[in-house]
Amino acid sequence: MxxxxxxxxxxxxxxxxxxxxxxxxxxxxxxxxxxxxxxxxxxxxxxxxxxxxxxxxxxxxxxxxxxxxxxxxxxxxxxxxxxxxxxxxxxxxxxxxxxxxxxxxxxxxxxxxxxxxxxxxxxxAVGQTAANALRELKVGAGETLLVHAAAGGVGTVAVQLARRLGARVIGTASERNHDYLRSLGAEPVRYGAGLVERVRALAPGGVDVVLDAVGGEAVDASLELVADRARIGTTVDQKAADEHGIVRLRGAxxxxxxxxxxxxxxxxxxxxxxxxxxxxxxxxxxxxxxxxxxxxxxxxxxxx
CATH class of the missing domain: 3.90.180.10 (Medium-chain alcohol dehydrogenases, catalytic domain)
Structure with a gap:
């Protein structure tokens, strides 16, 4: 037994x-x-x-x-x-x-x-989810990627793989994780009220693609930042994917x-x-x- x-x-x-x-x-x-x-x-x-x-x-x-x-x-x-x-x-x-x-x-x-x-x-789980997400969202060199929950498991891997692809990465996290995100190659930003304005201040040229591992308000912010809903993907929020036509990331x-x-x-x-x-x-x-x-x-x- x-x-x-x-x-x-x-x-x-x-x-x-x-x-x-x-x-x-x-x-x-x-x-x-x-x-x-x-x-x-x-x-x-x-x-x-x-x-x-x-x-x-x-x-x-x-x-x-x-x-x-x-x-x-x-x-x-x-x-x-x-x-x-x-x-x-x-x-x-x-x-x-x-x-x-x-x-x-x-x-x-x-x-x-x-x-x-x-x-x-x-x-x-986190490695394959992150790798498949970047592939499905077609993240490429020179693009700006916003990762919600960048200090979590999926976010940690996604930040590093995206940097290997040549993308600029902005990652949301609590302030205690900002130095950690910098060590991975991401530019940290605090989540919560005012997130859209903080991201726009960091990336006045705009955000090209979003990988969300939070759902809810993070998706709302993403919709304000990226017009092309095929470039917004969530690993967690099926309801938002259905309602807004963003990508529900799964991956084989x-x-x-x-x-x-x-x-x-x-x-x-x-x-x-x-x-x-x-x-x-x-x-x-x-x-x-x-x-x-x-x-x-x-x-x-x-x-x-």
Missing amino acids: AMAIAFSEYGGPEVLSPLEIAEPVAGPGEVRVRVRAAGVNPVDVKLRRGDFAGMVPVTFPQRLGNEFAGVIDQVGADVSAFAEGDEVLGFTAMAAYAEVLTVPADSVTAKPDALPWEVAGALS RSAELLAELAGLAAGGELVLPIAAAHPLTAAAEAHREVETGHVRGKVVLTTG
Whole structure:
């Protein structure tokens, strides 16, 4: 038997509890991974609270977690790219908060030796979301990109990737994160009342494109700053996307893209700070931290 984290009713972090599961067996085309680290994301919090009730199928007890890193200990039939003992990072759907899991072999990629376990376990969701968003919004050299929640996980990666593309980046954040954003190559601006005027003062030539990871008032400000709604994208606000015709950013996950991001992170060309690493059994505490909305980088769960 093995342990996973699950919830049997919607509610606060306290509804998360250990769940004993039978050890899965790797089927054809699959690998079994002993998890070392799993990222905690805002979507996990929203699922646990019931924000998506009626939209995302849930079967109680419901597990959580969409990204992980660990060691392969079983290889299914028809898998030749990996072997027992390989260190990998990858992605799944509502299953990564666990000691062990099985996934299709094309959902993992080799973990570079230089990449810490915590970063490897937290890279997939924010890294692939950010990379796909920049691609979908067609961010290019010489353009000015505004990133809402630039100090968060998606924002942190998006700032750095956009700078690599040659874009100028303005990022919204609380003042305590302004030096951090400068270290990533962004020009920080305080969010809240007066944001549009502050951004216009920084970029009198205008903003070309917006990546929003906040929703609500951030989208309202974006609509004032950018006329072309195909260049405004949100990762969180489906209602705003439907109402205003802006882009609802999702993006397909792939092992190839994850491998590229892992290589950048291992080489020091992409920084993903780990705000906190909690034991798997402390998932409730990890959720409380993420739920504040003020995490710099990522929070992860570890299995020791």
